[in-house]
Amino acid sequence: KRRTAEPYKIKAVEPLNILTREERQKALEKSGYNTFLLDSEDVYIDLLTDSGTNAMSDQQWGALMVGDEAYAGSKSWYKLEKAVREVYGYKYVLPTHQGRGAENLLSQLKVKEGDYVPGNMYFTTTRAHQELNGGTFVDVVIDEAHDPDVEVDFKGNVDLNKLKTLIAEVGAESIPYVCVAVTVNMAGGQPVSMDNLRETYDLCQKHGIDVMYDATRCVENAYFIKEREQGYQNMPIKDILLEMFSYSDGCTMSGKKDALVNIGGFLAMNDEELYTRSRELVVVYEGMPSYGGMAGRDMEAMAKGIYESIDDHYIEHRIQQVRYLGEQLMDAGIPMVRPVGGHAVYLDAKAFLDHLDREQYPAQALAAALYLDSGVRAMERGIVSAGRNKETGENNIPKLEMVRLTIPRRVYTNNHMDVVADSVIELYRKRHQIKGLKMDYEPPTLRFFNARFSPK
Numbered sequence: 001k002r003r004t005a006e007p008y009k010i011k012a013v014e015p016l017n018i019l020t021r022e023e024r025q026k027a028l029e030k031s032g033y034n035t036f037l038l039d040s041e042d043v044y045i046d047l048l049t050d051s052g053t054n055a056m057s058d059q060q061w062g063a064l065m066v067g068d069e070a071y072a073g074s075k076s077w078y079k080l081e082k083a084v085r086e087v088y089g090y091k092y093v094l095p096t097h098q099g100r101g102a103e104n105l106l107s108q109l110k111v112k113e114g115d116y117v118p119g120n121m122y123f124t125t126t127r128a129h130q131e132l133n134g135g136t137f138v139d140v141v142i143d144e145a146h147d148p149d150v151e152v153d154f155k156g157n158v159d160l161n162k163l164k165t166l167i168a169e170v171g172a173e174s175i176p177y178v179c180v181a182v183t184v185n186m187a188g189g190q191p192v193s194m195d196n197l198r199e200t201y202d203l204c205q206k207h208g209i210d211v212m213y214d215a216t217r218c219v220e221n222a223y224f225i226k227e228r229e230q231g232y233q234n235m236p237i238k239d240i241l242l243e244m245f246s247y248s249d250g251c252t253m254s255g256k257k258d259a260l261v262n263i264g265g266f267l268a269m270n271d272e273e274l275y276t277r278s279r280e281l282v283v284v285y286e287g288m289p290s291y292g293g294m295a296g297r298d299m300e301a302m303a304k305g306i307y308e309s310i311d312d313h314y315i316e317h318r319i320q321q322v323r324y325l326g327e328q329l330m331d332a333g334i335p336m337v338r339p340v341g342g343h344a345v346y347l348d349a350k351a352f353l354d355h356l357d358r359e360q361y362p363a364q365a366l367a368a369a370l371y372l373d374s375g376v377r378a379m380e381r382g383i384v385s386a387g388r389n390k391e392t393g394e395n396n397i398p399k400l401e402m403v404r405l406t407i408p409r410r411v412y413t414n415n416h417m418d419v420v421a422d423s424v425i426e427l428y429r430k431r432h433q434i435k436g437l438k439m440d441y442e443p444p445t446l447r448f449f450n451a452r453f454s455p456k
């Protein structure tokens with residue numbers, strides 16, 4: 001099989017700072033062993049997140065110059081609205097500054113005190129907005145999603161029995177919508193199959209319950225359907241995407257991932273009444289329904305990014321690059337979530353650092369050790385990110401204790417992936433020298449952003 005390369009060439013570069021180990025040790029201590037608190041200039045290969053860190057194209061940069069900054073009725077808004085309607089298929093669109101903006105609107109519009117919001121595994125900000133409005137998140141993802149070693153093609157699938165049980169227990173009137181994430185970030189960037197999307201939608205329609213997608217990485221999800229699901233191999237990504245969205249009533253979208261922009265998002269739906277109510281609310285939180293927390297130039301860039309994201313060559317390269325890193329680590333016997341996800345490789349820090357217990361924050365310790373070893377910044381996705389139970393105050397103990405190596409889109413080459421792989425493999429060889437951490441400062445909410453640690 002002939003080897004392939006990036007379907008783009010490089011026009012501008014950002015020189016990277018390469019620190020000595022001593023300099024990285026100092027930076028690590030200054031950041032309280034929390035990669036969120038590292039300064040970007042002290043980071044060599046930044047795999048903290050794929051959110052907002054993606055490279056824009058010359059078309060998108062050029063579009064910035066024609067941003068229409070009119071307060072109302074911006075030309076740039078109509079371009080963005082058109083792109084969302086064409087690519088996602090929804091009737092109505094509200095612009096927001098990023099995904100959280102849409103989550104805030106949706107939860108305020110649809111979640112009331114005492115409601116239950118089922119979803120295929122939690123995501124931090126999504127759950128936060130549901131809880132802020134008095135809802136309780138209920139995990140209805142298939143059991144396998146919580147097990148790093150189980151290789152399942154569509155590990156993000158909804159477990160229909162769990163959903164039926166919840167509907168029977170609490171009643172459809174207590175379920176404002178089902179939140180279906182495509183892909184599932186906290187399961188390791190795992191996709192949902194078209195069959196499962198269809199079945200979930202049919203079940204919800206029977207009970208008059210809306211299905212709202214978290215569409216943040218929906219194009220990656222479409223690629224996995226093309227690759228793994230019977231009957232989609234020869235279908236262009238854009239058609240798979242439209243079919244996916246036909247099994248939903250609306251979505252929240254963080255443009256900072258699959259829409260290839262540094263800021264931006266939207267809330268979309270087919271229901272006119274919900275649209276009317278969201279137009280009022282968007283004025284309170286995001287600005288006008290024709291700019292929603294974005295400048296005209298941002299909307300221009302996102303409209304272009306939405307079209308670029310469904311290019312079959314682009315998305316194939318994107319997924320293959322993540323897999324290129326993942327397969328090197330798998331071949332080296334590194335414990336990680338399988339199969340490799342769409343946007344990241346998730347190291348299984350519990351298995352990697354099997355000499356540490358959970359209260360020594362294995363994922364946090366591994367992320368710190370990785371930065372010290374090679375200047376690669378990763379993100380803790382384990383007990384620290386899971387926070388505390390809002391009733392009992394006890395630490396939530398998620399089954400998955402992960403370090404996420406998140407690959408931004410169109411930014412790094414496979415040479416960077418090789419540097420990351422060598423560092424992880426070297427760390428694994430010396431893993432029993434990695435010490436656990438104690439938490440010296442714990443913020444009251446979303447503690448992972450600002451918590452500080454030191455070696456225990």
Ligand SMILES: CC1=C(O)/C(=C\N=C(/Cc2ccccc2)C(=O)O)C(COP(=O)(O)O)=CN1
Pocket residue numbers: 048049050051098099100101123124125126181185214216253254255256265
């Ligand atoms: C599935 C999904 C996401 O992954 C997502 C953001 N992800 C992020 C950014 C992030 C957010 C909170 C804590 C740590 C990192 C990621 O690093 O993975 C949002 C919010 O979107 P927003 O950031 O544009 O507000 C909604 N859904």
